[in-house]
Amino acid sequence: MIWNEKAECMSREDMAELQLKKLQDVVKRAYENIPYYHKKYKELNIHPNDIQSLEDIEKLPFTTKDDLREGYPFGMFAVPSREIIEVHSSSGTTGKPVVSGYTRKDIDCWSELVARGLTMMGIDENDIIQNTHGYGLFTGGFGVHYGSHKIGSIVIPISTGQSRRQIEIMKDFGTTVVIFTPSYGMYLAELAKEEGFDSKDINLKAIGFGAEMWTEEMRQEIQTRFGAPAYNIYGLTELMGPGIAVECSAQDGLHISEDYVYPEIIDPKTGKTLEENKNGELVLTNLEREGMPLIRFRTKDITSINRQSCQCGRNTARMERITGRTDDMIKVKGVAVFPSQIEKALLKVNNIEPHYQIIVTRPHLMDEIEVKVEASEDLFSDEVKEMINIKKKIEDYIENEIGLRVKVTLVEPKSIPRSEGKAIRVIDKRNLH
Amino acid sequence: MIWNEKAECMSREDMAELQLKKLQDVVKRAYENIPYYHKKYKELNIHPNDIQSLEDIEKLPFTTKDDLREGYPFGMFAVPSREIIEVHSSSGTTGKPVVSGYTRKDIDCWSELVARGLTMMGIDENDIIQNTHGYGLFTGGFGVHYGSHKIGSIVIPISTGQSRRQIEIMKDFGTTVVIFTPSYGMYLAELAKEEGFDSKDINLKAIGFGAEMWTEEMRQEIQTRFGAPAYNIYGLTELMGPGIAVECSAQDGLHISEDYVYPEIIDPKTGKTLEENKNGELVLTNLEREGMPLIRFRTKDITSINRQSCQCGRNTARMERITGRTDDMIKVKGVAVFPSQIEKALLKVNNIEPHYQIIVTRPHLMDEIEVKVEASEDLFSDEVKEMINIKKKIEDYIENEIGLRVKVTLVEPKSIPRSEGKAIRVIDKRNLH
Ligand SMILES: [Zn+2]
Ligand SMILES: [Zn+2]
Numbered sequence: 001m002i003w004n005e006k007a008e009c010m011s012r013e014d015m016a017e018l019q020l021k022k023l024q025d026v027v028k029r030a031y032e033n034i035p036y037y038h039k040k041y042k043e044l045n046i047h048p049n050d051i052q053s054l055e056d057i058e059k060l061p062f063t064t065k066d067d068l069r070e071g072y073p074f075g076m077f078a079v080p081s082r083e084i085i086e087v088h089s090s091s092g093t094t095g096k097p098v099v100s101g102y103t104r105k106d107i108d109c110w111s112e113l114v115a116r117g118l119t120m121m122g123i124d125e126n127d128i129i130q131n132t133h134g135y136g137l138f139t140g141g142f143g144v145h146y147g148s149h150k151i152g153s154i155v156i157p158i159s160t161g162q163s164r165r166q167i168e169i170m171k172d173f174g175t176t177v178v179i180f181t182p183s184y185g186m187y188l189a190e191l192a193k194e195e196g197f198d199s200k201d202i203n204l205k206a207i208g209f210g211a212e213m214w215t216e217e218m219r220q221e222i223q224t225r226f227g228a229p230a231y232n233i234y235g236l237t238e239l240m241g242p243g244i245a246v247e248c249s250a251q252d253g254l255h256i257s258e259d260y261v262y263p264e265i266i267d268p269k270t271g272k273t274l275e276e277n278k279n280g281e282l283v284l285t286n287l288e289r290e291g292m293p294l295i296r297f298r299t300k301d302i303t304s305i306n307r308q309s310c311q312c313g314r315n316t317a318r319m320e321r322i323t324g325r326t327d328d329m330i331k332v333k334g335v336a337v338f339p340s341q342i343e344k345a346l347l348k349v350n351n352i353e354p355h356y357q358i359i360v361t362r363p364h365l366m367d368e369i370e371v372k373v374e375a376s377e378d379l380f381s382d383e384v385k386e387m388i389n390i391k392k393k394i395e396d397y398i399e400n401e402i403g404l405r406v407k408v409t410l411v412e413p414k415s416i417p418r419s420e421g422k423a424i425r426v427i428d429k430r431n432l433h
Numbered sequence: 434m435i436w437n438e439k440a441e442c443m444s445r446e447d448m449a450e451l452q453l454k455k456l457q458d459v460v461k462r463a464y465e466n467i468p469y470y471h472k473k474y475k476e477l478n479i480h481p482n483d484i485q486s487l488e489d490i491e492k493l494p495f496t497t498k499d500d501l502r503e504g505y506p507f508g509m510f511a512v513p514s515r516e517i518i519e520v521h522s523s524s525g526t527t528g529k530p531v532v533s534g535y536t537r538k539d540i541d542c543w544s545e546l547v548a549r550g551l552t553m554m555g556i557d558e559n560d561i562i563q564n565t566h567g568y569g570l571f572t573g574g575f576g577v578h579y580g581s582h583k584i585g586s587i588v589i590p591i592s593t594g595q596s597r598r599q600i601e602i603m604k605d606f607g608t609t610v611v612i613f614t615p616s617y618g619m620y621l622a623e624l625a626k627e628e629g630f631d632s633k634d635i636n637l638k639a640i641g642f643g644a645e646m647w648t649e650e651m652r653q654e655i656q657t658r659f660g661a662p663a664y665n666i667y668g669l670t671e672l673m674g675p676g677i678a679v680e681c682s683a684q685d686g687l688h689i690s691e692d693y694v695y696p697e698i699i700d701p702k703t704g705k706t707l708e709e710n711k712n713g714e715l716v717l718t719n720l721e722r723e724g725m726p727l728i729r730f731r732t733k734d735i736t737s738i739n740r741q742s743c744q745c746g747r748n749t750a751r752m753e754r755i756t757g758r759t760d761d762m763i764k765v766k767g768v769a770v771f772p773s774q775i776e777k778a779l780l781k782v783n784n785i786e787p788h789y790q791i792i793v794t795r796p797h798l799m800d801e802i803e804v805k806v807e808a809s810e811d812l813f814s815d816e817v818k819e820m821i822n823i824k825k826k827i828e829d830y831i832e833n834e835i836g837l838r839v840k841v842t843l844v845e846p847k848s849i850p851r852s853e854g855k856a857i858r859v860i861d862k863r864n865l866h
Contacts, residue, residue: 072605073605073606074606081559081561081587082558082559082585084587085581085582085585085586085587085588086581086582086587086588086590087587087588087589087606088590099606101587104582104585107582125515126514126515128514135568135569135574135590135592136568136590136591136592137589137590137591137592141568142590148518148519149518149519149537149540152515152518152537153518154514154517154518154519154520154534155518155519155520156520156570157519157521157568157569157570157575158569158570159568159569159570172505172506173506173507173520173532
């Protein structure tokens with residue numbers, strides 16, 4: 001089923017025409033109502049009337065997270081605050097947090113985005129969605145909550161934590177869909193195993209993955225453990241929240257709701273727009289948003305875009321799974337390394353658990369990477385020789401993936417800290433020297 | 434302003450007529466669709482047609498939390514689960530939790546209840562509500578969230594925790610309304626003081642109190658510390674969630690949305706209905722609810738009901754602040770003691786902080802109560818004689834309130850554990866012997 005056939009199956013030409021109209025409108029609204037954009041466009045001598053084609057968007061400057069921080073708290077709002085009905089905020093570990101504001105129509109658009117996505121995952125009003133994402137200033141929990149309301153499925157707003165109870169509820173309530181971050185999913189799978197719980201005890205139809213990077217191999221692992229297909233959900237608090245792009249049953253890229261959000265891929269160094277299928281930084285523009293429309297927001301997420309129509313029947317552009325972030329790339333001996341590459345290598349090896357940490361050090365003015373990986377219970381009780389073999393195998397696979405030799409340490413099962421939110425994968429000790 | 438003048442200002446006669454019609458309907462729906470009610474009414478030889486007047490409700494048996502537990506998880510639903518869009522659950526520290534199910538109409542009714550309540554507190558679409566109640570299976574956070582959406586104010590869904598950030602956000606976002614439990618409010622007040630924060634730094638217009646018992650003296654204390662009036666919000670997950678009854682500007686009882694919920698007061702021992710203004714256990718019946726209508730649910734909360742019209746112009750019945758629960762009553766030397774009585778006594782004394790714990794022991798086959806109370810910083814550095822005076826004063830006040838002499842211990846400022854949710858007031862060690 002397709003939630004909104006008109007929007008999702010529109011021809012590329014009609015979509016481009018619609019996008020141009022909406023782009024012209026949003027640039028005008030931002031220019032007229034948001035002092036930040038007004039000032040910036042004036043300075044650069046840009047006027048909304050300069051947008052005569054979709055390509056003209058390249059004339060506009062980027063918006064960064066730092067720009068949003070400067071507007072803290074409500075400086076980026078395009079409407080009087082009495083029209084705002086909800087605010088969210090990103091965590092802000094450094095500096096002021098970023099605030100995101102929503103009008104009633106924005107909340108409805110957000111619900112619509114997620115409704116489309118849940119439908120892509122095969123979910124309808126008969127399903128029971130266990131939403132383990134946290135509710136609060138973070139948008140994670142609310143996106144799925146609103147989307148579930150829209151399609152009429154049952155939402156269990158359990159949020160993160162109470163992990164044993166999560167498993168109990170999956171069984172007792174007959175949960176058919178579970179939403180988690182990949183690392184929390186792995187943690188739940190492990191707990192479930194401990195409690196002698198079998199994937200046959202539950203009747204999962206789909207898993208929604210969000211808020212974290214993962215590899216295809218991680219997906220396979222989760223799918224096997226829970227006995228259900230896992231779909232990727234993408235989004236950012238700044239632009240709206242999770243649901244901006246979601247995977248369909250083809251599991252071949254995430255359909256972007258292009259009538260709401262205009263995607264570009266740029267070279268993160270030069271800022272130049274890249275052509276289709278090239279990897280680069282995703283830049284997004286809100287096309288419909290009233291409360292806080294962002295224009296050319298740099299997401300720092302690395303992906304590519306494909307505009308071919310999909311076997312599911314939808315014509316909206318698809319983005320690849322995020323393979324890295326411009327800011328979580330680790331530069332080691334001059335080589336760009338992404339944690340996802342390490343993970344990809346690890347998941348090719350049997351007898352290890354998909355729990356790992358990457359430790360970067362600079363002991364003698366030279367960068368070194370150590371990868372700590374958990375051995376499986378079986379392996380750990382096995383002979384030393386076998387462990388040495390596995391260790392070498394992992395080092396080979398990683399070298400193959402990133403072009404660098406790293407040190408691999410196999411550690412005891414369950415010795416790497418589990419996270420209930422985003423996993424901490426990289427520990428960079430170089431700054432401490 | 435009154436949110437729904439028709440419902441809230443209706444004459445008592447019209448209300449009674451409306452309630453009877455709705456009661457007949459809900460009893461019929463429960464009888465036909467909920468096996469629990471069908472079986473029970475059959476056994477007792479009761480038929481929906483027996484309800485010919487509001488008083489006939491007394492023919493119907495009570496529903497208890499244990500009855501709901503037996504129906505775990507979805508046994509009390511009156512509609513097919515495809516019509517349910519959200520579930521909540523009470524914490525279930527003992528036995529199975531209780532599950533509460535909502536159709537789309539139920540969520541809308543809940544929003545309406547809270548919208549009426551927020552309006553009673555003087556809140557409108559210009560306000561910014563900082564909602565520190567937790568979101569999750571617990572209904573606390575969602576009630577205010579939905580109500581705020583309904584009236585169009587801004588909701589900051591910050592939930593509990595991150596307490597220093599709560600204070601920062603109050604200032605930065607210009608919060609005009611804060612929702613908390615009284616004990617979390619006291620904790621925030623203390624933190625704010627530590628950070629040199631003045632109530633003049635914020636511009637609070639109202640405080641919403643929920644999910645915990647408190648005394649009039651505690652209200653005065655909170656109002657002084659935050660420089661804004663504090664209003665009581667009452668509700669139960671089983672019946673819907675917070676918002677079933679809310680205080681108006683008169684601060685003289687909580688208006689019950691009687692077109693949605695029918696209230697009775699009974700003698701908790703005999704089950705007999707008590708007359709107006711008599712103290713007893715509150716029993717509630719859902720009049721509109723589709724998903725899980727409960728009939729004569731015993732709340733265990735102790736209060737009284739007053740049907741006089743209010744100076745605010747509303748005609749709906751008002752319940753008193755909850756003064757105790759049938760199950761948190763402590764029986765000591767045969768005397769029924771409620772924590773609220775102790776609190777009332779404490780708040781009469783200067784130089785102590787409103788943080789306390791009640792410890793019940795049975796050292797020599799005789800019950801003893803010790804009350805630990807925090808001294809203020811000033812008092813603590815004062816002379817011993819003054820401390821002895823205060824201690825004696827507190828003992829006198831408590832004796833005056835409950836009729837028993839208890840041992841009072843003044844402890845160091847900040848030595849009683851603060852809670853971020855419901856405070857643990859009573860430690861009963863007698864079961865351990
Ligand atoms: Zn597709
Ligand atoms: Zn009133």
